[in-house]
Amino acid sequence: MSSDYSARHLSVLEGLEAVRKRPGMYIGSTDSRGLMHCLWEIIDNAVDEALAGHGREIEVVLHADQSVEVRDQARGIPVDVEPKTGLTGVEVVFTKLHAGGKFGSGSYAASGGLHGVGASVVNALSSRLDVEVDRDGKTWAMSFHRGEPGRFADAGTPDPEAPFTPFEQSSSLDAVGKVKKGVTGTRVRYWADPQIFTKGASFQIEELLGRARQTAFLVPGLGLTVIDERGEAPETHRFHFEGGISEFVEHLATDGPVTEIWRLTGEGRFTETVPVLSEGGAMIPTEVERTCEVDVALRWGTGYDTVIRSFVNIIATPKGGTHLAGFEQGLLKLLRSQVEQNARRLKVGNDKLEKDDILAGLTAVLTVRLPEPQFEGQTKEILGTPAVRAIVSSVITKQLGERFASTKRDDKAQTSLVLEKIVSEMKARISARTHKETQRRKNALESSSLPAKLADCRSSDVAQSELFIVEGDSALGTAKLARDSEHQALLPIRGKILNVQKASVADMLGNAECAAIIQTIGAGSGRTFDLSAARYGKVIIMSDADVDGAHIRTLLLTLFFRYMRPMIEEGRVFAAVPPLHRIVVQNPGSKPNETIYTYSEAELNGVLSTLKRQNKKYQDPIQRYKGLGEMDAEQLASTTMDRQHRTLRRVNLADAENAGRVFELLMGNEVAPRKEFIVDSATGLSRERIDA
Template identity: 70%
Template sequence: MQQKSEEYTARHLSVLEGLEAVRKRPGMYIGSTDHRGLMHCVWEIIDNAIDEALEGHCSEILVTLHPDHSVSVADNGRGIPIDTVKSVGLSGVEVVFTKLHAGGKFGGGSYSSSGGLHGVGASVVNALSARLDVEVDRGGKTYGMSFRRGEPGVFDDANGRTPNSPFTPFTESSELKVVGKAKRGKTGTRVRFWADYQIFSKDVEFDWETLVARARQSSFLVPGLKLIVRDERQEPALQEELLHEGGVVDFVDFLAKDGPVTDTWRLQGQGEYQETVQQLDDGGHLKAVELTRTCEVECALRWGIGYDTKVQSFVNIIATPKGGTHIQGFEQALLKVLRAQVDKNARKLKVTAKDGRIEKDDILAGLTAVVTVRLPEPQFEGQTKEILGTPQVRQVVNKVITDALKEQLTSKKRDDKQQASNLLEKIVGEMKARQSARLHKEISRRKNALETSSLPAKLADCRTNEVADSELFIVEGDSALGTAKLARSSEFQALFPIRGKILNVQKASTADMLANAECSAIIQVIGAGSGRTFNLEAARYGKVILMTDADVDGAHIRTLLLTLFFRYMRPLVEAGRVYAAVPPLHRVELSATGRKKKEYVYTYSEEELNTLLKKLARSGRKYKEPIQRYKGLGEMDADQLAETTMDPAGRMLRRITLADEAALAKAEDTFELLMGSVVAPRKEFIVNGANQLELADIDV
């Protein structure tokens, strides 16, 4: 192998000037060159427009996806300055779009808070665009300038406005041209750019759904700002107009999908902190200056009956999906205040020293929150601004949330006291659920003859160690259990009986659910925990089959069981591992005629029975009267139950599925309607559906 030269001198070093560094290492500025990076370029331009709205100078932003793979952003803000920047001798427009770390957000007093604070947003987008056009309305005139891959110049658009039009770069000096007239008093900025596919992957496109979601998010965070998003790439064009006056409270209500435990609370305040920053002096040199900063904190939050957590955080309306110091302060405040409230109400909540302490996950269960802070010149970790790094913000947020939440939880109003009580009960329930799940994980998934088992005594387990092949039948009543034991294949079929109707967990707290013997036993038998701690891989059975009587009571018990699985073991349902057995309603005994022996035919509905009887009448086949009508599983003997309901060769099962988000949302609504604590919608549902029910269908 040829030995490489060890000589390393100054001639090996290369200096990337201006926007060359951006094109050489685009990932440093936009995160990636795939779909995420392409959309980040759009966010940079939109965020500059929204910064104008935050200062009260912009009320409308229009974002348009064009058929030629370009995107434009137009706002009615003040417009980018068009006068000359003395230090560089260039117009404000050219400085903003060609110079890194240039802009009005570095302590010059133009913006008290902003998202595009690094001063690289517009210039980075310009560097990564095959073409970028900017127009500014100021002083009754419209000024325009064009760039190709960051270089200013003039396009010849005689044959159409495209990034491939002939381009003449400026050589000696650049020029911001007047390209039209603007109405008196009209100001604003319009930016249109074509992404450079020498940089981005060839197949990436601007995504409509992602754009609308981001625009909706911004409309929540800046109340009164109208965002119009258009997609002209199809006919007819799609358009969304987004305007929300309620701010973060509306945002939380939009995000929350589960039933409420509390109303949506708005917590807000502000605090000051000291920060040493570098600022330019009159001579153009940087010097250290200690400033007093003001951080405004606004938070909306509510707890729901579910256990999923949705916390979205923002700094000057810029999303910080990976959190940062503001989220650290928020979570610390929640934990401190709610721990203190639980300790204060320990006797009422039946919490003892052996129960341990509330943890962060207990508090976050079912929480939907939007946390936003506004401060000048925040420090982010990287240009993509996914993590806030300003350390002083943590203490400010902590104090604001602590004071506001404590005031909310100790309010003397009757409604507030009830909501606070419901919240503390939910948190304690989550703590006990977590401890219960930990105990369940300690139980071996399969016990051999030499081990002791702490599983419920009434469980008739199966012998196989193969989870995928095993089945758990949850059986209604001990009478059906006796028959089912004789009918099952004990190699792979386990039986667990329940006594009548279990607790309706849609209306009960987590603590009540865990205190219920039947519910806790079912969770223990399945062995995968519950709620947030549910671990699908730890489930002891490949199929869970609900086997109830084919009557109204059986249907009610099945609904109660499904509510338990949906609320606390949802991944099992989503994986398609929960089934409902379909036992027959009738057994028709056909008489022996000629060579035909006596036969038994099972039917599963009145309609199917009527069809069978008509068929027998046409063929002249006789059957024994009266036809047997099964009122419950206990009326079958073991052979009949095995043949019709338990034997995989002849049984029929209904799989309970949640195929997509729409099905999930529909299931949420259905369970809340049928099993929730609000009675009025359920009464209306029953009254409206009563005329569709025949008296003969009622099993009495």
């Protein structure tokens, strides 16, 4: 390398060239995440118009040619000439960095787009971008190729590979049609540039639907339609909510309620010094007064998971920021004071609440609206405006304090339940910490506290050990003879355990069967569950192949889902698959008979048809196993427990939120949705499938 270094070695990247050279600075990455970020920039521009009161419908279309189009019915991008640059508003927005209507011009009071680089960055990173604007009774159009305006020579069908001619002397915004008076709107369609984005990058439909649903919650009355034309048949999804963030919290919450959804609103003022563009074009530091509006919806539930979504001007801030810090600070300050005031009733002693105790079971949506918020980076994942912290904290303390001071019967009952819940979480945390500090993990030989009915295995190798949860003592006797005692442990349960979806934590821990399962696995429960302390590598639910067996399996899975979820997430929970039928094929002469096991009615019918074609006889009637106790040890070992021949069904948890809703529907307190589900599903049920 040369040792001299002077000004001639410096590169000056002008305009959109800098974006193409360093795309990660602007969109985070060049994989699917960056591709989606580009789409958010265009969608957010349309949403900002809706926030300003213009346009109530937005459409997002994923075309079959891998392009994406965003349509709105707002004011339309200005088409007149911007005096400083001599370019039309459309060209300024899509070709100039840090240009737009969100720099204090009065067009937007509070917007998600702030830096003026969103549309121009998307343009720079697209092999083709077409924009159409309905305004002034006409439809105006302009096309761009990697950020450069010009014309494509395509024959009616837009094609990013078509020959492109850039404008040389001056740009032209073409009038390509007419619209009725008063009709306005913008349509932006673009093709992501394969030179920039990685080969596997694609638009993620589930992520897009989640974002569209989220935006519809945050802007009540706004309709968002997503159309996916990439498959064999177009799929259309529409989102429209009038309830705002209260409805959002109801959607996010998966556990039973401890409180109703509480809405906390307020605002605060602060001053900050910002550079303001003067009429002469100079940036002058000016002290301006800002108003920050705070809107929070929250509720505590019976679970221990925390779901908090924070937003600034409807832009999600997944990594939080000053508004989230203020929210947590206000909650902690208020609830600590409330617990101190009720210390004798709650039997608290000298212990202090911590943040995790308060957040357990909390579902909340926090939104703040303010002009020109300061974000950390273009991806807007963290809010940095310092004054917002104190404002949010003050609103939470004041509004929630009024709720706790209320004399209404419902408010008093709910606030009392919240205090009891967070104090019980604090005591559980302290107890778990004490236990961890003073107790070492005991193996089966050292422990005298394991359930007496547990038939443990000899091996201490967690990876190789298996715990079979067996239905009933009759099956236990057969399973003891059938198991591999070196690696397989057995725990019998008596019938149907407690439905933990409806029960409280205290009821669950007081239930003998639930307590025995948690005790045997040895890793705790709920927030204090420690997967590394689990005594078995696999937990296998072995229930009868009938309706009661399926019910018991569902109850057990509910227990694991609510209180030992990491076991499911790590794929360590299984359901045994015992056979339904035993066919004894009669062989002629002295040749021994052959035994065939089948696991479904369809498989049974297929085997019987094959035997008939082969003119083989079988013993009639065919044995139908209703319970595990009907098998002898050899049959149970070879079909269900022997690692060489058995079949296990792994319990997966691909989507915890959806699984939570299903568990709540099937096992929760609300009867009406369950009744509706049963009635709606009855037509699709065959009588032959019911084991009667």
